[in-house]
Amino acid sequence: MRLVDSPSALEEATALIAASPWAAVDTEADSLHHYIEKLCLVQVSTPSDDFVIDPLAAIELGGLLQLLSQKPLILHGADFDIRILHRFFAWKPKEVFDTVIAAQVLGYPHQGLADLAKIHCDVTLSKKSQKADWSVRPLGPELLEYAANDTHYLKTIREIMEKELAEKGRTEWHRQFCAKLIETATAVPTDDKKENWRMKGSKAMKGRGLALVKALWEWREEQAARRDRPPFKVIQSETLVDIAQWADAHPTQDVALMPDAPRNVKGEHREALNALIQKMDTLPAPKPFLAKHKTPYKKWGEKENKILDELKAQRQILASELNIHPSLLANNASLETVITASPKNGEDLRRAGCLLPWQAEVFGGKILKVFDIIDPTEEAMR
Numbered sequence: 001m002r003l004v005d006s007p008s009a010l011e012e013a014t015a016l017i018a019a020s021p022w023a024a025v026d027t028e029a030d031s032l033h034h035y036i037e038k039l040c041l042v043q044v045s046t047p048s049d050d051f052v053i054d055p056l057a058a059i060e061l062g063g064l065l066q067l068l069s070q071k072p073l074i075l076h077g078a079d080f081d082i083r084i085l086h087r088f089f090a091w092k093p094k095e096v097f098d099t100v101i102a103a104q105v106l107g108y109p110h111q112g113l114a115d116l117a118k119i120h121c122d123v124t125l126s127k128k129s130q131k132a133d134w135s136v137r138p139l140g141p142e143l144l145e146y147a148a149n150d151t152h153y154l155k156t157i158r159e160i161m162e163k164e165l166a167e168k169g170r171t172e173w174h175r176q177f178c179a180k181l182i183e184t185a186t187a188v189p190t191d192d193k194k195e196n197w198r199m200k201g202s203k204a205m206k207g208r209g210l211a212l213v214k215a216l217w218e219w220r221e222e223q224a225a226r227r228d229r230p231p232f233k234v235i236q237s238e239t240l241v242d243i244a245q246w247a248d249a250h251p252t253q254d255v256a257l258m259p260d261a262p263r264n265v266k267g268e269h270r271e272a273l274n275a276l277i278q279k280m281d282t283l284p285a286p287k288p289f290l291a292k293h294k295t296p297y298k299k300w301g302e303k304e305n306k307i308l309d310e311l312k313a314q315r316q317i318l319a320s321e322l323n324i325h326p327s328l329l330a331n332n333a334s335l336e337t338v339i340t341a342s343p344k345n346g347e348d349l350r351r352a353g354c355l356l357p358w359q360a361e362v363f364g365g366k367i368l369k370v371f372d373i374i375d376p377t378e379e380a381m382r
Helices: 007-018 062-069 078-089 099-106 113-121 141-152 154-167 171-185 207-227 237-249 270-278 302-322 332-341 346-352 357-373 376-381
Strands: 002-004 023-029 039-045 050-053 072-075 095-098
Touching: 002 007, 007 050, 007 062, 023 078, 023 141, 039 062, 039 078, 039 141, 050 141, 062 078, 072 078, 072 154, 078 095, 078 171, 095 099, 095 171, 099 113, 099 154, 099 171, 113 154, 154 171, 171 357, 207 237, 207 270, 237 270, 302 332, 302 357, 332 346, 346 357
Parallel strands: 002 050, 023 072, 072 095
Antiparallel strands: 023 039, 039 050
């Protein structure tokens, strides 16, 4: 293992990586420990070396990342790594082999790196440092070894899984999933950050209860930033929504009386939370939640819902035959889009734009058969 934390060490590592026909890549960040996430490590393995590269040192990673973007890469759970490298460096890889996706496509019941390393390399990887604060320096030998192991075994795992994919005729399935992953992870975000306060469980809320959700979220952000802690370590989002719902029904009561309230709600945060609740009626009411780009299936009639149920049933049957998770054939959002498109043939299904080519090939016939029996457009045309 080579620690790369100086310009000269980076120059040497880049030259060695340039000579390699492939590279295995991983990253470590500190979002579990700090308010603003930092990229703390980039791990790169080649046939001859394992490099642990320190972005927090005085080194410039642009040249190395440009080099890596042109190489065949191996990653385990590539979505996070691509997103964080794209966010900090506008990085986009050309070719990725994701071992998690390979495990999913092959129907592995366990898809973690430790599971795959045990199965294919007969090694037991420690999980002890999974939640370490990777921004702390210096990094001890145990953390450096853990980081290096995240990429060290990926080449062997890939070689074995490539053969299994070929034997099952699923190489193209995996390739299409990985290509889609690259595009999705490097896409320009469309979410409005001003709406980040709309936490899970708050969509059905309105009026002063929804206003309190927003106020509680803003208070938590201030606390997290001041303490340099991730927001969830101040108070969980679920708890904030629970507080808002309870306070909406009990506006004059002390938050400490809320059933099953966490200790920090009754203790250190009690005064601040009660102050927000007391001015709940004066808070500006935000607009109710409006789903974006969501198929309005709740407005459908009986036929549309029947088709959705039948598509899910057919998906489950086929997934069981293939020994894969049903969502690999088509997730629920894709099924809803298909129903809206009401395809009559394979070309209609392709134009719906919600299935990968292999999904349309493997599952498309069953989808079209469902529409042969029940056409959701027939009732609307009458």
